[in-house]
Amino acid sequence: MSAHSHVEGQLPHEPEKATLEGRNKILGFWLFLGGETVLFGTLFAVFLALRDQVLGGPTANELFQLPLVAAATAILLTSSLTSVFAIHALHTHRVKALINWLIITVVLGLGFLGLEIYEFYHYVHEGHGFTTSAFSSSFYTLVGFHGAHVALGIVWISLIIGQLMKNGLNTTTAPKVYVAGMYWHFIDVVWVFIFTVVYLMGKVG
Amino acid sequence: MKEVPTLAHAHTHTVKRYSGIMDWLTTVDHKKIGILYLITGGFFFLVGGLEALLIRIQLWKPLNEFVSAGTFNELLTMHGTTMIFLAAMPMIFALMNAVIPLQIGARDVAFPFLNALGFWTFLFGGVLLNVSWFAGGAPDAGWTSYAPLAGTTYNGDHGVDYYVIGLQIAGIGTLIGGINFLVTIINMRAPGMTFMRMPMFTWASFTTSALILFAFPALTVGLVALMFDRLFDANFFDPSGGGNAVLWEHIFWIFGHPEVYILILPAFGIISEVVSTFSRKRLFGYSSMVFATILIGFLGFMVWAHHMFTTGLGPVANALFSIATMLIAIPTGIKIFNWLFTMWGGSIKFTSANLFAIGFIPTFVMGGVTGVMLAAAPADFQYHDSYFVVAHFHYVIVGGLILGIFSGLHYWWPKMFGRVLNETLGKLTFWTFFIGFHMTFFIQHFLGLLGMPRRIWTYLDGLGFNEMNMISTVGAFLMGLGTIFFLLNVTVTAFKPKNAAADPWEDGRTLEWTIPSPPPEYNFIQTPLVRGYDAYWKEKMDGHTEMTPAEPIGPIHMPSGSILPFLMSLGLFIAGFGFMYAPDWGNLGSLNTGYIIGAIGLLITFGCMITRSVKPDHGFHIEVEELLHDKGGKA
């Protein structure tokens, strides 16, 4: 197990999968995402069950501003694309490009969060607070939970950018990048369901 | 694909190795973590058992006033919660940790650090939950914590807060453990061990881990929603805010039903191992066993509303869930027959471990058939919330899981501790516990049929309940006696010399019996080559005394210990208190004291997470000289 099978300095083809630790991390994270699917699914179920209980507060149709949601969606979707470019840079061993794409991803993520914070602030002023009704509680929990995931992802990717700058790209940092990329795609997938079920269906009624 | 060597070789840096109590606080070794789970789970089993005895004392005669009604509600809530979350599941994890890597020929689990984290979060969650006893009141809304009883309208003190937060913290640990074992089993089996050559305990644990992964997130959502309702005035389950109380039941039982399969499947795995070993015979119908296990796991997600037949879901829903529930009896029945056919024609040795396994079979069947009775929705309208249900689930959980755990403990004790438990005490444990168990719970079927409701703190005279309750209480004390015999056994055995053989039962069939008892830190000097199911037995039948190695001897890389899992869990523990008592602890300056403490706790946890991420863990190596020395020593 101790013989080096490559020229020192040459990274293998898919560096994130080159070690057992890396493969374990990736599989473990896929499974974690399976669990997160159930988690968000349950939150969706709760939202769907309670979305008509507005208790005299503003309804979904009255509240939601679709242009804002469309802008947030476009930003998050683009950030998912830039994270794809980052992984591509990972596979072609271009560290600088990798770091740059990750930075852009983080910036877009911050843009998304900013829009969402503004949106929530606006809703509270419209009389749609966390404690207003069952609809509002479940709305803020579902969408807020997603936003918390985005925030966590931003912190996480930022830390990885730092590690890449310090340690470069190797078989230890590669799985971290890959897993963070998987996470970022996942929260984009969840957002597809959120804008469909919460905002678009909410607008339609 | 060309293999690149694993993490950086740590030839030159000094390795920090801990000893004594620091070793246990920082360990990431699955064998030690298994022992930690066993000790802690065992401790909570005693706590839950004490709560049970207090319940039975209160109920032994009508209109008793041994404890108040409020205390009784706390006792029954904590008994259920403690036994399921803090005793049964950890003891399952103890055996899974101790045995699975050995059975698949691996050196540790996939994520040793996370393994430790899972243990410490469980410990701190359990401690938090039990602190409630001393802090003004334990949760008292039942282990199922139904809304609206669990909401602030009817439950204004902090009891249910402890439930909600304690279980969330402990639940993190369980989820981590589930993912850990899934990845371990998928990625780290020895060469030649295909899925259909894995031992049944490994298969059962694999299915259990999948159930954990998909069931616990639902519970998490429920607990978070209830916490939001209680602490932040949300409206999920409060009808006055537009919420819905039955919604809680749906969420809870979508978790709760898979949870009971999480409890029983590992026991099924243990029984398969023990029965096969002590019949000196290959498990009958291995493929159908695997298939049945997976089917039970899968169907377990489709039956949750059989806990809710009386909530008004309607006849269509009730009928469908009825049928789905009865369906699960089929794969379960397959397993029962397979065990019986394994024993038939075998050369049976009635060791304590085997007594527990054989005792399990008819007992679990009894629990199973009352389950089918409960599954008939119209009949359930009579059984629901009566002692019939209590009898059923104790038959399957205690008569099933706990007997299974006792069996597994007696079976694998030498592997874990290097000493064989005393057989006489083991048999004494079995008979007292087994007789006590049936005495306690068989009679409760009839109490239920006579109309005694569950969760009542007392009952009137002249209803026909008196004698049966008395018998039930006596039985409970017998179970307590059985437990004491087991503890005695453990103590007495601890003073014996640590000289168990690698294969102390002499009929070991699986890989864990090929290495010393207890195993060295690295488990296998060389990863074994697996040539069939019952890998070790196959080698024995071919005349070999050892496994063929699958790799040359080389330095073994081991993960370093770390105090971070302990600190991370401590942070969550502190945060829990802060958020719980935020309304009560006033302000520090302009900020709420509770929130400050909560923030500090979370900061500790996240700080540790970040530390873990940026600080490299090079581990250490066990060099060839040491391995050759160990190998020579055991020859």
Place this chain on the structure above:
Amino acid sequence: MANNHSATEESTKRHKVEGPKKHVISYLFSILLTLIAFATVMSGELNRDFIYIVLVGTALLQVFVQMAFWMHMKDRGHIFPIIGILFGVFIVFTCVIMAEYWAWW
């Protein structure tokens, strides 16, 4: 093979150069699906059930595209991730959401 080193490099490059193109197409397709969904809602006069079908359809399609292409689920070696995610989805759709809805009316 003459020079092992450069052959590996070239095969690396050859293997991956097609990557971004597929991803960019998936991105554009996702944007298109999103636009369709939003446009359907904002158009105003359509039948409610029809809108729902379009919304669910575009969402599912977009998720499929993102998971297959961006998360590599169509590549080999992903059997357990596929099982894991699909089982989670199965639980979500058939158990959680269906039963909630059904138990509610």
